[in-house]
Amino acid sequence: MAEAKTPPQPTDSAVRLGLRENWRQFALLILVNAFVGGMVGLERTVVPLLGSEDFKLASTTVIASFIASFGISKAFTNLVSGQLADSWGRKRVLILGWVIGLPVPFLIIWAPSWSWIVSANVLLGISQGFAWSMTVIMKIDLVGPKSRGLAVGLNEFAGYLMVGLTAFLTGWIASETGALRPEPFYLGIGYAVLGLGLSVLLVRDTSEHVRLEAGNHPKVDPVGFKEVFMRTSFRDRNLFAACQAGLVNNLNDGMSWAIFPLFFAARGLGVEPIGVLKAVYPGVWGVMQTITGPLSDRLGRKGLIVWGMWLQAAALFMVAALNGFGWWLGASMLLGLGTAMVYPTLLAAISDVAHPTWRARSLSIYRFWRDLGYAVGALLAGLIGDAFGLAWAIAGVGLLTFLSGVIVAVAMQEAKA
Incomplete structure (x- = not known):
C-alpha cells in the first residue's frame, strides 16, 4: 500500500538508539497514537447512553x-500482533490496524440495531490491537533500554489524553446538537483518515533498531511462541505479576466505561457533565504518565504499580459511596492518577525482563491479558449491577483492584531498567 512513497529505511550505519537520535519518528508516532486514542474516546461518553x-x-x-466485544477482539489481536510485528514488520501491522478501524464511525452512525454497535466494536478492538500495540513497540524499539518508562509514558500520554479530550467533545457535541448521533462521530472519521495517511506516508519501520539492540545482548536460542506465552503469563514471577495487574487495571476501566455513564445519569447528571467526568479520568491518566513513566526509570517499577492499584481502589470506593458531582470529580482525578502510576510502568516492567528478540511477543501477550480485562470488567460489572445495583458493581471492582495490588506487592521483585 503506497510503498513507493515510504521514506527509505535506515541502514545499519545510520541506526542509533535513543530519544534524541530518533525524535522525529518518535514525535510522529506520538501524533499517530493520539489519533488511535481518539477512536476509543468516541465511545466513552455517548455509546452507553x-x-x-x-x-x-x-x-x-x-x-x-x-465493551466485551471490544475487549475480546482487542485481546486476541494483541496476542498475534507481536508475532506479526516480528515476521511482517511493525509498519505494515500499524497500517493494517488503521484500515480495519476506518469503518467504525460509519457503522455507529448508521446502526439500526445494537448488534451493529457490537460489531463495530469488534472491528475497533482489532484495530486498536494492531495500531496501539505497534506505536508502543516502535517507541520502545527507538529509544533503547535506558528510557523505556519515558517512551511508554509519552505514548500513553498522547493516547489517553486524546481519549479524554474526545470523550468530552462527544458529550459536548451531543449536548449542543441535542442528539447522540451522528455529529459526535464525525470526529472519528477525521481521526481514521489522518492516522492512516500518516502511517502510510511518513512512519518508518523499526526492525533495524531491534537488531541493533539485540546485538548488545547475549545471544539466546530462538524462543517459540508457546514458550514466550508460558513464561510471560505464569512462569516468570515478575511477568505474571504484571499480567494480572494489567488485567485488573483494565477490568476496572471496562467497568467505568460501561457503568459510570449509567450510574451518573441515574443520579441526575446530564450528558455534558457526564462527559466532563468521563474526560477527567483519562485526561489525568494521560497527562500524568509524562511524569510517572520516567519516574519509574529512576525509582523502579514495583512501588508505583502497588500504590497505583491501591489508589484506583480507593477512588472506586469513593464513587460508589459518595454522592455529588464534586465528589465524583475528585474520585475521577484520583482514578486517573492511580492508573497513570500503573499503566506505563507495567509496560516498562515487561520490557525490562523480555529479551529484545522476543520482547514484542511478550508485550503482545501482556496486552492480551490486560485488554481481556475490558471484557471481564464490563460483563462482571453488568451482572453485579443487574443483580445488586450499580454502586455494588463499582465497589466490587474496587475490591478486586486492591487485591491485585497485594499480589504485586508479594510476587514482584524489583528489576532496574
Missing part, C-alpha cells in the same frame, strides 16, 4: 456487551 436511550436496552449486561 445510546444503548439506554436510543435502543431502549434495560439490561446493564446487554449494554456492556459492546
Whole structure:
C-alpha cells in the first residue's frame, strides 16, 4: 500500500538508539497514537447512553456487551500482533490496524440495531490491537533500554489524553446538537483518515533498531511462541505479576466505561457533565504518565504499580459511596492518577525482563491479558449491577483492584531498567 512513497529505511550505519537520535519518528508516532486514542474516546461518553436511550436496552449486561466485544477482539489481536510485528514488520501491522478501524464511525452512525454497535466494536478492538500495540513497540524499539518508562509514558500520554479530550467533545457535541448521533462521530472519521495517511506516508519501520539492540545482548536460542506465552503469563514471577495487574487495571476501566455513564445519569447528571467526568479520568491518566513513566526509570517499577492499584481502589470506593458531582470529580482525578502510576510502568516492567528478540511477543501477550480485562470488567460489572445495583458493581471492582495490588506487592521483585 503506497510503498513507493515510504521514506527509505535506515541502514545499519545510520541506526542509533535513543530519544534524541530518533525524535522525529518518535514525535510522529506520538501524533499517530493520539489519533488511535481518539477512536476509543468516541465511545466513552455517548455509546452507553445510546444503548439506554436510543435502543431502549434495560439490561446493564446487554449494554456492556459492546465493551466485551471490544475487549475480546482487542485481546486476541494483541496476542498475534507481536508475532506479526516480528515476521511482517511493525509498519505494515500499524497500517493494517488503521484500515480495519476506518469503518467504525460509519457503522455507529448508521446502526439500526445494537448488534451493529457490537460489531463495530469488534472491528475497533482489532484495530486498536494492531495500531496501539505497534506505536508502543516502535517507541520502545527507538529509544533503547535506558528510557523505556519515558517512551511508554509519552505514548500513553498522547493516547489517553486524546481519549479524554474526545470523550468530552462527544458529550459536548451531543449536548449542543441535542442528539447522540451522528455529529459526535464525525470526529472519528477525521481521526481514521489522518492516522492512516500518516502511517502510510511518513512512519518508518523499526526492525533495524531491534537488531541493533539485540546485538548488545547475549545471544539466546530462538524462543517459540508457546514458550514466550508460558513464561510471560505464569512462569516468570515478575511477568505474571504484571499480567494480572494489567488485567485488573483494565477490568476496572471496562467497568467505568460501561457503568459510570449509567450510574451518573441515574443520579441526575446530564450528558455534558457526564462527559466532563468521563474526560477527567483519562485526561489525568494521560497527562500524568509524562511524569510517572520516567519516574519509574529512576525509582523502579514495583512501588508505583502497588500504590497505583491501591489508589484506583480507593477512588472506586469513593464513587460508589459518595454522592455529588464534586465528589465524583475528585474520585475521577484520583482514578486517573492511580492508573497513570500503573499503566506505563507495567509496560516498562515487561520490557525490562523480555529479551529484545522476543520482547514484542511478550508485550503482545501482556496486552492480551490486560485488554481481556475490558471484557471481564464490563460483563462482571453488568451482572453485579443487574443483580445488586450499580454502586455494588463499582465497589466490587474496587475490591478486586486492591487485591491485585497485594499480589504485586508479594510476587514482584524489583528489576532496574
